[in-house]
Amino acid sequence: MEEYVIGVDVGGINTSLGLVDKAGRMIASDAFRTSDYPYFDDYEAYVERLASGIAALSEGARIQGVGIGAPAANYYTGQMEQPADLFRFRPDEAIKDPKRRYFPLCDQLEAWFPNLPIRMTNDANAAALGEMAYGAARGMRDFIMITLGTGLGSGFVAGGQMIYGRDGMAGELGHTIVEPGGRACACGRRGCLETYVSATGVRRTAFSLMATELWDSPLRAVSWENFDARILTEAAESGDPLAVETFRRTGEQLGRALANAVAITSPEAIILFGGLARAGHHLFEPTRAYMEENLLENYRGKVRLLPSALPAADAAVLGAAGVIGRPF
């Protein structure tokens, strides 16, 4: 009888879950709105909704475990630790002690499914494990996963093992400082990589170029709020110099940062995932060129820069399933 893994992607807006087979196919799936449970005291109801979804998917199937990708998830404790956008205190709540905002999702689900291994890590680590189980990193022991969304997430695999670090919270390449005193970051500091390389980073670069250059560009008709990586990619497709220069600068920052990361873990490949990665050669070419230019000689020409090999629509759930590993 075939074995399956359940993957759960906890997003700020939606929670998606799926039953995944050993070929990485999603055999059945479920989804509901995380945003229907916005507040701290909605959390128990959220766990119940999630557990009933898992129970429905499991019915009649042999399940090896439940893997979860979630914001601010700590692999060691199985908790979400002060996630920025989930289960916030109500504006009128009396006690808003941030120390209470630890959500032990793994333990609580284990109470529902006592015989099932349940493991959780952050989205970027889950993406790395998904590529290792089902995608571009199959058979690799040393690689770096980069997820490009609103921010820049990362997961490092070395010697076949995910690097979780002392506290389960390793892999924050997006919050390495690449420009001391540079752009303000949501983390409260300045110059973090993700302020340059992410969907919001390219917007900041494009708008800054609108201010400093005189180039005509279709991007000048787009507001800050309407700007996204898809619009930028379309402009670059038509040769718009502002869009092309935005990608060049983005590739310069990312290429440099990757060259430095390579010097630490010496990976076989770096995998890019997310909306911005779908810009394809517009992003990959400058990134590859600047990475090679900045690599120490003995790493040059040896590190592959690859797109994710997971289908975009299912990638988050497949990544979460990868936290358990490929069913055997």
Added chain:
Amino acid sequence: MEEYVIGVDVGGINTSLGLVDKAGRMIASDAFRTSDYPYFDDYEAYVERLASGIAALSEGARIQGVGIGAPAANYYTGQMEQPADLFRFRPDEAIKDPKRRYFPLCDQLEAWFPNLPIRMTNDANAAALGEMAYGAARGMRDFIMITLGTGLGSGFVAGGQMIYGRDGMAGELGHTIVEPGGRACACGRRGCLETYVSATGVRRTAFSLMATELWDSPLRAVSWENFDARILTEAAESGDPLAVETFRRTGEQLGRALANAVAITSPEAIILFGGLARAGHHLFEPTRAYMEENLLENYRGKVRLLPSALPAADAAVLGAAGVIGRPF
């Protein structure tokens, strides 16, 4: 009957070896000049001299293995791969093909000692393994080792495992670029961390400050060639502003680079070793302050910055022994 490990430190000038017990004591030792074997065709004689030293130390002792720390050593292949300062071609040599300069030291020693595990890695990785076996990292699963000599070496341990990378050559924090277009580095690039943070880096900083500032300083009486970390430390001890500012800038670069490295592997501690680390609080205080200032909030106040706990004179051999691990 007690078990031992043999550690071998292959340096550019001297080769040191020692018989190490489980408490990290060097029970017996041997040393000879590597520089007596300067050329490519001296290599076989070097191996013979080393093997006879190992044989002498092993006599009558139960040995669990031979660990070697050496320049450009690849853990996976057991070779020194094009080491810069060892076994060079003679100026008059006919064929100077750099591809020939791979020295399979482990295989060759295994021919002499067929039943003994023989493992080799670079000096900084060996230092990390030595701290883990006998020193400041005992019991730690996640830490970063920094060795400050002519350059800056590093070794990363994650989840209890040394990060060797795809090719056995990971851990080159000294060659991450921290100032694009900055100081020329021996590696052929510019702005590498070790051009700022190392014995030669502090000299460059001090001489640059002599040029830009008017401060009186005893360091102005010291030539470039005579300058070293000990002289700088003595000047800082007496409150010399040029020396103090040199350490502040060094700590700023090191602290920033460590904050970025912490975001990748989230270690419990960072251990500093080498001549410059013996400057003590002059180096540790600014480094700690700038590291904390640049850390992402969830890492702040959690990463210990520690000096090596190995006796300086034996540290290289104990590190090499650590490649095998503590004898049991």
